[in-house]
Amino acid sequence: MAAAPDDTKLHAFVGKMLTDLGGGMSVPTVRIGLRLGLFDALEREPATAGELAARAGGLHERYVREWALAQAANGYVDYDPATDRFSLSPEQAMVFTVRDSPVFLAGAFDIVAAMIEAEGKVEECFRHGTGVRWGDHAGCLFCATGAFFRPGYVNNIVQNWIPALSGVEAKLRGGARVADVGCGVGFSTLLMAEAYPESRFTGYDFHEPSIEEARRHAEAHGLADRVRFEVARAKEIGEGDFDLVTMYDCLHDMGDPAGCAAHMRDILAEDGTWMIVEPIAGDTPGQNMNPVGRLYYNASTMICVPTSLDQEVGAALGAQAGEARLGALIREAGFARVRRATEGPFNMVLEAC
Numbered sequence: 001m002a003a004a005p006d007d008t009k010l011h012a013f014v015g016k017m018l019t020d021l022g023g024g025m026s027v028p029t030v031r032i033g034l035r036l037g038l039f040d041a042l043e044r045e046p047a048t049a050g051e052l053a054a055r056a057g058g059l060h061e062r063y064v065r066e067w068a069l070a071q072a073a074n075g076y077v078d079y080d081p082a083t084d085r086f087s088l089s090p091e092q093a094m095v096f097t098v099r100d101s102p103v104f105l106a107g108a109f110d111i112v113a114a115m116i117e118a119e120g121k122v123e124e125c126f127r128h129g130t131g132v133r134w135g136d137h138a139g140c141l142f143c144a145t146g147a148f149f150r151p152g153y154v155n156n157i158v159q160n161w162i163p164a165l166s167g168v169e170a171k172l173r174g175g176a177r178v179a180d181v182g183c184g185v186g187f188s189t190l191l192m193a194e195a196y197p198e199s200r201f202t203g204y205d206f207h208e209p210s211i212e213e214a215r216r217h218a219e220a221h222g223l224a225d226r227v228r229f230e231v232a233r234a235k236e237i238g239e240g241d242f243d244l245v246t247m248y249d250c251l252h253d254m255g256d257p258a259g260c261a262a263h264m265r266d267i268l269a270e271d272g273t274w275m276i277v278e279p280i281a282g283d284t285p286g287q288n289m290n291p292v293g294r295l296y297y298n299a300s301t302m303i304c305v306p307t308s309l310d311q312e313v314g315a316a317l318g319a320q321a322g323e324a325r326l327g328a329l330i331r332e333a334g335f336a337r338v339r340r341a342t343e344g345p346f347n348m349v350l351e352a353c
Contacts, residue, residue, distance in 0.1 A: 026074045027112050029067055034106050039096040046087035102155040107147030114141040115302040122302050131310025135207050142210050146185040149249060153188050158195040161349045164342035168244055168273050172196040176243035181234050182250030186214025193227045203229045204237055234260040240267040248277045252321050253304050255311020261333035274352040280343060283322035296320050
């Protein structure tokens with residue numbers, strides 16, 4: 001006979017569910033506010049709904065008022081009942097309007113929307129053990145993923161991650177050959193190229209629309225003369241003798257990460273370095289029962305595992321593979337030394353040579 005529920009625990013759990021459901025329901029309203037510039041308009045100074053509607057380009061006041069009240073209930077904007085004005089605090093601005101902030105999260109809301117849109121496709125994978133090809137999930141998932149990771153890259157690649165590698169920054173300043181494997185829309189590649197003008201960079205990705213977008217970014221940033229983007233699977237990159245190979249948040253998505261690791265060893269120069277940036281994770285599931293692990297496990301269920309299972313081998317490491325498992329895979333590929341060079345709240349950086 002099942003035990004009777006504890007009323008105190010039940011009420012606490014229902015309270016948690018209300019919080020979670022409120023967060024889920026905020027996704028479409030936040031995305032509307034971002035697209036219509038409502039958060040940006042509110043950053044200037046406090047405003048009534050009517051003032052905010054006018055400031056955002058003549059939007060419908062009734063919709064804007066309901067939107068603003070929803071964001072106030074979310075805790076995403078502040079509301080003063082005495083003046084009937086809404087405002088954006090500096091902390092809220094860091095999340096919604098300061099695009100180079102390390103916690104700018106607009107891309108995260110787009111990823112959540114794409115996950116929901118792809119729900120039916122992933123559900124079928126549960127039944128058949130199949131996968132979903134990257135780019136076929138829903139909408140512009142690859143664009144949302146690039147936007148989500150960009151703030152972390154802007155604030156860490158040059159400032160923290162590359163300097164943590166042994167002797168790599170000096171090579172880049174002197175002029176090195178770099179391969180950015182799994183480059184997506186090219187944010188990581190271009191950030192490195194801007195910081196190290198003496199070096200030459202090639203970004204590789206198997207998703208052609210991402211490479212097309214990356215090439216447009218290179219042209220827009222005036223870097224096309226020393227940055228190339230090529231469509232290629234990680235195991236099929238034909239060039240070699242790279243001083244540095246980078247992989248940002250993509251090794252766990254690959255169908256054959258062991259084969260990819262072995263090929264990275266082949267395309268590196270004799271004294272080259274492989275930098276692997278992966279989601280932060282403990283080595284056991286119990287160590288990942290925290291807010292960051294929660295985000296990664298859910299995203300991994302909907303995106304990372306289906307992407308890997310669509311490819312050959314289909315190792316499906318998942319976004320919470322952990323350093324021990326990744327390190328063993330890298331060593332088995334022929335790398336003599338693997339170490340955690342640095343870490344942050346969302347990522348760990350492994351160095352292999």
